Amino acid sequence: MRSEFSYICPKSLKEALEILTDYGKRARVIAGGTDLMTEIREGKLEAELLVDITRVPELRFIREEGNQTSLGPLTTHAELVSSMPIMRGAPVLGRAAHSVGSVQIRNIGTIGGNIVNASPAADTTPALVVLGAQVVLERRGGERTLPITDLYLAPYRTVIKPQELVTKITFDKVSNGWSSSFIKLARRKALAIARMNVAVLAKMEGKRAKEVRISVGSSTPTPCRMEKAEALLKGTVPSAAIIEEASQAVAQEMVERSGVRSSTGYKRPAVQGLVKRALQEVLAINQ
Amino acid sequence: MPVQKIRVRFRMNGQEHEQEIPSNITLLELIRDELGLTGTKEGCEIGECGACTVLLDGKPVYACLILAPKVDGREVITIEGIGEEGKLHPLQEAFLTHGAVQCGFCTPGMLLSAKALLDKNSHPSREEIEEAISGNLCRCTGYLQIVNAIEAIRSGEKE
Ligand SMILES: Cc1cc2nc3c(=O)[nH]c(=O)nc-3n(C[C@H](O)[C@H](O)[C@H](O)COP(=O)(O)OP(=O)(O)OC[C@H]3O[C@@H](n4cnc5c(N)ncnc54)[C@H](O)[C@@H]3O)c2cc1C
Ligand code: FES
Ligand code: FES
Numbered sequence: 001m002r003s004e005f006s007y008i009c010p011k012s013l014k015e016a017l018e019i020l021t022d023y024g025k026r027a028r029v030i031a032g033g034t035d036l037m038t039e040i041r042e043g044k045l046e047a048e049l050l051v052d053i054t055r056v057p058e059l060r061f062i063r064e065e066g067n068q069t070s071l072g073p074l075t076t077h078a079e080l081v082s083s084m085p086i087m088r089g090a091p092v093l094g095r096a097a098h099s100v101g102s103v104q105i106r107n108i109g110t111i112g113g114n115i116v117n118a119s120p121a122a123d124t125t126p127a128l129v130v131l132g133a134q135v136v137l138e139r140r141g142g143e144r145t146l147p148i149t150d151l152y153l154a155p156y157r158t159v160i161k162p163q164e165l166v167t168k169i170t171f172d173k174v175s176n177g178w179s180s181s182f183i184k185l186a187r188r189k190a191l192a193i194a195r196m197n198v199a200v201l202a203k204m205e206g207k208r209a210k211e212v213r214i215s216v217g218s219s220t221p222t223p224c225r226m227e228k229a230e231a232l233l234k235g236t237v238p239s240a241a242i243i244e245e246a247s248q249a250v251a252q253e254m255v256e257r258s259g260v261r262s263s264t265g266y267k268r269p270a271v272q273g274l275v276k277r278a279l280q281e282v283l284a285i286n287q
Numbered sequence: 288m289p290v291q292k293i294r295v296r297f298r299m300n301g302q303e304h305e306q307e308i309p310s311n312i313t314l315l316e317l318i319r320d321e322l323g324l325t326g327t328k329e330g331c332e333i334g335e336c337g338a339c340t341v342l343l344d345g346k347p348v349y350a351c352l353i354l355a356p357k358v359d360g361r362e363v364i365t366i367e368g369i370g371e372e373g374k375l376h377p378l379q380e381a382f383l384t385h386g387a388v389q390c391g392f393c394t395p396g397m398l399l400s401a402k403a404l405l406d407k408n409s410h411p412s413r414e415e416i417e418e419a420i421s422g423n424l425c426r427c428t429g430y431l432q433i434v435n436a437i438e439a440i441r442s443g444e445k446e
Contacts, residue, residue: 007293007310007356030354034334037352040311041332050310052357078346102422103400105334107346108353 003045010051013058013138013167019051020163021140027051027162031074032108034101035117059112059167062086070170073112077124078103080111089173092180092199096127099184099197112166115148120155125223126199126215127182128169136168143167152222178203181278185270196267198274202282207237209283214246219254219271226250229275238283247276295359299324300368308355315339315350317358318365326366326395330424337423340396341365347403347422366395369402377440378402385436389427396423401437410441 005028010016020027028047030036031054039045053059053074060074064085071080080086080097087094100106100114100123114124115135125148133148137160148169151158160166174180184197197217203210212233214226229249236242251272255264279285296305299322308317318327318341330338332351339350342364370376378398381387388394397420404411404419411419416437417430425433 002311004291004311006291007354009356009359033354033357034352037313037354038333040354050354052354054357101334102337103419104337104340104347104349104422105352107343108348 001043003040003043005045005048005050007050007052009055010053011055011057013056013165016051016053016056016165017138017140017163019049020165023047023049023051023162025162029053029116029165031110031113032076033113034105034109035113035119053165059165064089064173067172068170069173070168071111072168073110073115073166075111077101077106077109077111077114080124081106089175090127090131090171092130092174092182092201093124093127095180095182096123096197096199099123099182111169115151115169116158116160116166118152118156118158120218120223121195121197122217123182123184123195123197126197126217128171129215129223129225130180130199130201130213131171131174132213133169133171135166136170137161137164138167139163139165149222149224154221174201174203177205179282179284181281183274183278183281185274196270196274198271198278200275200278200282202233202279204283209233209236209238212246212279212282214250214275214278216250216254216271216275219267220257224257226253226275228253233279238279238285240285243276243279243283243285246279247272250275293356293359295356297358297360298362300364310354310356312355313351314341314343314348314353314355314358314363317355318350318363324365324367328392328395330392335424336393337396337400338393340399340423342399342403345403345406347400349422364399366398369398376402378405378437381436381439382433385432385439387428387432387436393423393425393427397425397433401433401440404437405440411437413438416441 027049030050030052059072061072062083063070069089077097077100114122128148134145136145181200199215201213212230229246232246251268293310318324328338330336334349334352340347341350400420416434
């Protein structure tokens with residue numbers, strides 16, 4: 001049985017936040033709906049009121065302010081891909097958005113929905129994690145700003161309150177001297193392999209890697225940076241051997257963070273291979 | 288107070304519509320069941336096959352994943368809205384002459400994805416054509432004929 005609900009489409013942020021405060025848990029936000037439609041179809045949506053935020057003009061923007069880029073949560077994956085500020089200032093996010101679904105999904109799915117849905121396989125998340133993105137949550141009469149990694153409690157669970165909306169996502173531009181990579185494991189439906197992905201950013205200073213940031217999707221209980229491997233690479237002159245060592249360290253850290261599971265057997269080599277490819281790309285080391 | 292039934296006004300295929308609809312139906316159900324336009328196909332219903340592709344404000348989307356109340360104030364183009372009565376759209380001609388239609392189930396969606404591409408890029412490369420139709424599955428043709436047909440339009444080839 002399909003879920004039943006009333007539907008409302010506020011035309012301003014103020015109106016949206018008021019409705020969310022009044023209804024609390026009885027309301028649910030819908031942006032593009034690409035994730036939510038599944039819940040509705042399966043009758044799993046519990047809210048009595050669906051609040052469609054796609055006509056709230058304050059939530060749709062891409063802005064550059066000095067060294068920072070900020071995005072409205074309604075920015076679609078297609079808009080990210082065709083945005084100069086993103087392709088120039090955060091190509092890792094552009095590539096992640098480009099890997100989402102198909103043209104039809106990218107035209108509708110939003111970055112806000114991708115973040116809040118909290119699927120471990122969400123493609124923009126590892127990119128936002130390496131960018132060090134901050135997420136602004138607003139409710140009637142207040143707001144708070146959290147690093148993206150602090151949003152998540154567990155797969156599909158976040159700290160976001162029913163009264164809150166994601167209203168802005170910000171990060172520093174990473175153009176000068178930074179290189180980046182985003183790689184996603186080809187999806188093989190028959191094997192039901194989680195859609196693993198990896199985002200890497202690196203800043204070189206001469207021949208040395210000044211800073212490297214790595215995040216791998218679908219591999220840890222909540223999104224995070226792979227700090228051990230990052231520390232291994234920091235300050236080194238990258239070589240095939242160091243990349244090999246760092247990729248192993250990422251796989252090791254994944255197992256430490258998530259424990260050994262039935263999926264560890266295939267995930268471990270998959271993660272290791274994926275990270276290795278991404279590191280080779282950003283550090284320009286060919287094997 | 289919001290209600291379970293929603294009144295929506297939208298343009299479909301050049302015509303204004305005003306309709307009272309249940310809040311929880313999809314755009315696909317609005318098109319097929321409420322308006323009786325069956326050219327838009329119902330396949331997987333989970334955003335995997337592309338048979339339900341329509342243009343929403345000119346962009347290809349999966350009608351099975353759009354909540355119908357969202358069309359209020361917007362413009363929808365379905366396969367019935369391309370070409371004219373008794374005269375095929377050039378893309379439809381090209382699909383026929385290039386053998387890009389076999390069972391035909393994917394065709395309406397393919398045509399709309401192709402139209403959206405050509406509307407914004409009149410000279411797409413083969414790669415761009417392949418990318419534009421990658422969200423539309425075809426179980427019959429192996430895609431080659433479809434890409435050829437779209438490419439023929441691009442280069443203005445007439446047969
Ligand atoms: C066929 C298919 C393929 C897909 N492929 C991919 C893929 O390759 N990679 C990938 O990462 N994802 C994929 N997805 C998932 C989905 O498309 C994305 O997660 C998308 O970005 C979700 O955005 P949305 O606007 O559609 O979210 P919605 O479905 O509207 O919302 C998702 C959740 O976020 C909440 N929400 C939305 N916006 C806000 C906000 N501003 N503040 C607070 N809460 C909010 C909603 O309440 C809901 O809980 C796919 C989905 C489908 C159906
Ligand atoms: S029916 Fe909509 S994508 Fe398959
Ligand atoms: S022609 Fe049969 S699915 Fe494409």
